[in-house]
Amino acid sequence: MAPPVRPRFRAEGRAALEAELVLAGRGWVGRRLQPLELGFDGDGRICAVGRNVRGARRHDVGDRVLLPAATDVHVHLREPGPPEAGETIATGTVAAAVGGVGLVGEMPNTVPPTDSVDRLEEKEARVRGRAGVDVLLYAFPAEPRSVPSLARRAGGFKLYLSPTTGIETVPSGPKLAALLDALGQVDLPVVAHAEDPGLFPTGIAPTDATGWDQLRPAEAEAAAVARLLRAPERLRLHVAHVTVAAVARAIRERRLSFEATAHHLLLAASPGRDARFKVNPPLRSEAERAGLWEEFRRGRVPIVASDHAPHPRAAKELRFDLAPSGVPGVETTLPLLLAKVAAGELALPVLLQSACDRPARLLGQPLGRLSVGHRANVLVVDFRAVVRLRSDRLRSSCGWTPFEGSEVVFPVEHWKDGERIVEGGEYVGRPTGRVVRPEFAPGVVRPTPEDGA
Ligand SMILES: [Zn+2]
Secondary structure (H helix, E strand, O other): OEOOOOOOOOOOOOOOOOEEEEEEEEEEEOOEEEEEEEEEOOOOEEEEEEOOOOEEEEEEEEEEEEEEOEEEEEEOOOOOOOHHHOOOHHHHHHHHHHOOEEEEEEOOOOOOOOOOHHHHHHHHHHHOOOOOOEEEEEEOOOOHHHHHHHHOOOOEEEEEOOOEOOEOOOOOHHHHHHHHHHHOOOOOOEEEEOOOHHHOOOOOOOOOHHHHHHHOOHHHHHHHHHHHOOOOOOOOEEEOOOOOHHHHHHHHHOOOEEEEEHHHHHOOOOOOOOHHHOOOOOOOOHHHHHHHHHHHHOOOOOEEEOOEOOOOHHHHOOOOOOOOOOOOOOOOHHHHHHHHHHOOOOOHHHHHHHHHHHHHHHOOOOOOOOOOOOEOOEEEEOOOOOEEOOHHHOOOOOOOOOOOOOEEOOOOEEEEOOEEEEEOOEEOOOOOOOEOOOOEOOOOOOOOHHHOO
């Protein structure tokens, strides 16, 4: 693979260079919002960053803010799958575009699972000509011996340590050790769902989100993470959906990557919360939620992701024990957190690191910064445009959200490879989304001291 592309942010870029298009607004420069202009070249890359950039065309967004588009490393688009699954690659990627996400990492627990080269190729064919944003496909390594051939085609791997939607048997003991060994031989990110089902107590029949938390306790998460932290050094491990601060600290001490989701950061397992709040790992207590938020706010959570699981509304209105686990989020994660920035509860650089820069580095993509050489995937945001989230306005076909009524800031515009795909908050793009694989080895993705706020 090519060496890492890490162009530094240059406030004064090659302003003399003639750009195809200049986007003029404000941006985060030198620890504050200042006037900023971005030049896009004819290949959909950023070719100039600074002031007074010359270009053939100019688009001025006034005092609105230019931000890099986000990357969501954890999304379920449910295709292939049964028709009642609802979401498709087409609907889910349009939802991503409207939510400011230009690249999604698509999980392999579809029906059938993405566990062979043939199935990867079949999924790639479904993406081409239908996806609104770019898609990186994770493979499911059912056997250690399948890893080398999958690694030549996939963008990453997803490892399940507990059963979940579409995955019934999980490796443990020597088989898990062999799998971790095989995954340690390849230069791709390995995203792990870490819960140890051996530590789920019996005799509990949950009827609300608090019961679900008791059935799949944080101790089961901590134990599974402890097992993963004994994996070979070379493994490019990324732990999905960490729910409690103590587990976050344990992973950070090993300098490995992990994510927190918007639902674990913003929602708690209050008594009476029905199956719309049923998710794996579960929502935790308010005290644990607040502890995780504090880690995030201080810049100590490397990546924020959605774990977008767009179960249809009808399925989530079933009795608690019958309903599937998972909540939608690819469309709402960035808007919810932009609203926290607008409210003064979150520093913009912390959000940009965790939603844009580090997830792109984990997936080996020249994205996530407004830097020369990066792809021209840019959002225009108006932080005064705070609205209440309404599920009837969402583009995901699932038609509901656990964040109904929460404050959100949706991007006004979303530019992908120098072309506008969202205008006035509405999707106006074409299905030009590509299948991408890491262009450079995943970086060591961890918070650095200057990220702290
Ligand atoms: Zn997931």
